[in-house]
Every structure is written in C-alpha cells, then in structure tokens.
Amino acid sequence: MKRLANKFKRYLKLYFYLVKFSVMNVLIYRINSLIMGITPVVWMATSVSLFVVIFGGAKQIAGWGFWELTFLLGVHELIYLFSWLTFVNNLMGFTRLVQLGRFDHILLRPVNHRFFVSFNSIDLSGVLGGIFNTVCLIGLSLIKLNLSFSPSKFIFFTFGLIISYLVFYFLFFLLSSFCLYWTKTEIFADWFMEATDFDRYPAEMYSDWFRFFLFTFLPILFLAYTPAAIFLGKLPWYYAFFGLLIVVWLYIISTIIWRKGLRHYQSASS
Numbered sequence: 001m002k003r004l005a006n007k008f009k010r011y012l013k014l015y016f017y018l019v020k021f022s023v024m025n026v027l028i029y030r031i032n033s034l035i036m037g038i039t040p041v042v043w044m045a046t047s048v049s050l051f052v053v054i055f056g057g058a059k060q061i062a063g064w065g066f067w068e069l070t071f072l073l074g075v076h077e078l079i080y081l082f083s084w085l086t087f088v089n090n091l092m093g094f095t096r097l098v099q100l101g102r103f104d105h106i107l108l109r110p111v112n113h114r115f116f117v118s119f120n121s122i123d124l125s126g127v128l129g130g131i132f133n134t135v136c137l138i139g140l141s142l143i144k145l146n147l148s149f150s151p152s153k154f155i156f157f158t159f160g161l162i163i164s165y166l167v168f169y170f171l172f173f174l175l176s177s178f179c180l181y182w183t184k185t186e187i188f189a190d191w192f193m194e195a196t197d198f199d200r201y202p203a204e205m206y207s208d209w210f211r212f213f214l215f216t217f218l219p220i221l222f223l224a225y226t227p228a229a230i231f232l233g234k235l236p237w238y239y240a241f242f243g244l245l246i247v248v249w250l251y252i253i254s255t256i257i258w259r260k261g262l263r264h265y266q267s268a269s270s
Helices: 002-028 030-054 066-100 103-107 113-119 127-145 151-180 186-200 208-215 225-231 239-264
Strands: none
Touching: 030 066, 066 103, 066 113, 066 127, 066 151, 066 186, 066 225, 103 113, 113 151, 151 186, 151 225, 151 239, 225 239
16 A cells, blocks of 8 residues: 555656646747637637527427536536647657657656556647636526525535546547557547537437447547536436446546557567
8 A cells, every 4th residue: 555655646747747847838939829829719609609599499408407407517527628738749749759759768767658558748739728718608507597405415426527538538548559569540530629519518318329339339428428418417417427337438448459559569679
C-alpha cells in the first residue's frame, strides 16, 4: 500500500509540473489563446440558435423540451472540453510522434508510457471560454427546468460524469493505439470525434437497433446522454453502473491492444 501511495504521489507531482509548463505556454501566446477562446462562444451560440429555430415549429423532440435539450448540450460540451483539456490533444500528438519516429524517446523515459502519451500536457486553448459558456448554459437550463434536487440525484449525476470521461478516454486511447500497427490512423480519431455528435441529441430519436449499437458496441451514448437523462429522470439510475461495466470492458480491450502494439512497434532505428 505504501509503495502504491508513493507511486501515486510521484505521478501527481509529475502531472503538476506538466500542467505548469502548459500554462506557461498559454501565457506566452496570449493573443492566440484569446482568439481560440472566442471560438467555443461562437459554436455554442450557433448550436443554441439551431435549437431555437427547431423549437419554433415543435414543442418537443422525442419527448425532450427546449431546456432539457440545452441541458444535454451543456453536459456534452462539459465532457468534451474536459477531455480536450486533459488527453485528446496529447493522443493526437502521440500518433504524430509514431509517424515521425519520435516515440522512441518516450520509450526511453523512466515513466509509465501510457500515462505520458495520454497526459503529458493540458490544452488550455479555447477551453476557458468554453467552460464559461457551458456553466452558464447548464445553470440557465436548470433554472428554467425548476427541478427538484436530492443528494442521490447529484451523486448519480456526478458518478455518470466520471463514467462519461472514462468512456471517452478509453475509446479515444484505443483508437489512437492503432498507430502502433498502422502509421496513418488520424482518420480513426477524426471519425470518432464526428461520431460523438450523436450524443448531443436524445437517444429516443434513433431506432431501437441503432440506440442499442450506441449503448454497447460504440458506447457514445454514455458520454453525455446517460448522465443527463438520469438527472432529468428519463433513465433509471442503474444505467450509470452499466456504464461502469463498459469502462471495465474498454480498459481491458485498450490494454490488450496497447501492449500488443508495443511489441508490434518498430522503432525509427530498426
């Protein structure tokens, strides 16, 4: 137990220095960071405007009202931003390192390689503005919905958000690991990021077979839909534990692919 605690403390300290270095990079390029911070503001305004247009001719979409749908959009954006902040850009960079033969330098470092390629920096570009938008949208949606709060509802919602983040990470890490087998794999990451748009809308919109597919084989509906639907009372609480089973399954599959990929990987000096 003491050895595990020391290891955790070591990686926490390492991550602190990586975050500090990332913040310094943002402060160097202030204008670029400001411009990138405006981008999510425009994107959020465009998405909400689309909902306004749609609900101009309909009161509900698949049983979801306007403010329920904006709450789902806010949860989707919250998970997306936090994922982009911590690991998405790092794993995209990992595929480039393999293509350029620079992954060899990572393998020589006395650190867990999976941890380093996933969390070696944080990407603050555009995140700060996006977080402000998201918090405002979620807060306004909750005020308009006038929901009753309870400790159990908050606990399951928080648990669902954690599960959502882990599902996002393991799925993206799994797809990124394919670069150890094939060099050109950016299309997998691009395809996955586009596919996450299915989670911005109610699952009730989709056919039964497609909804089953998005819950099991490509569990995108666990990203935002599940925690939002549980909080709004549209899904039973035990769906959060279904998500936990998905996380365990994704962890096992991604670990197998990662370890076999490392054995399959040919360094630049080979």
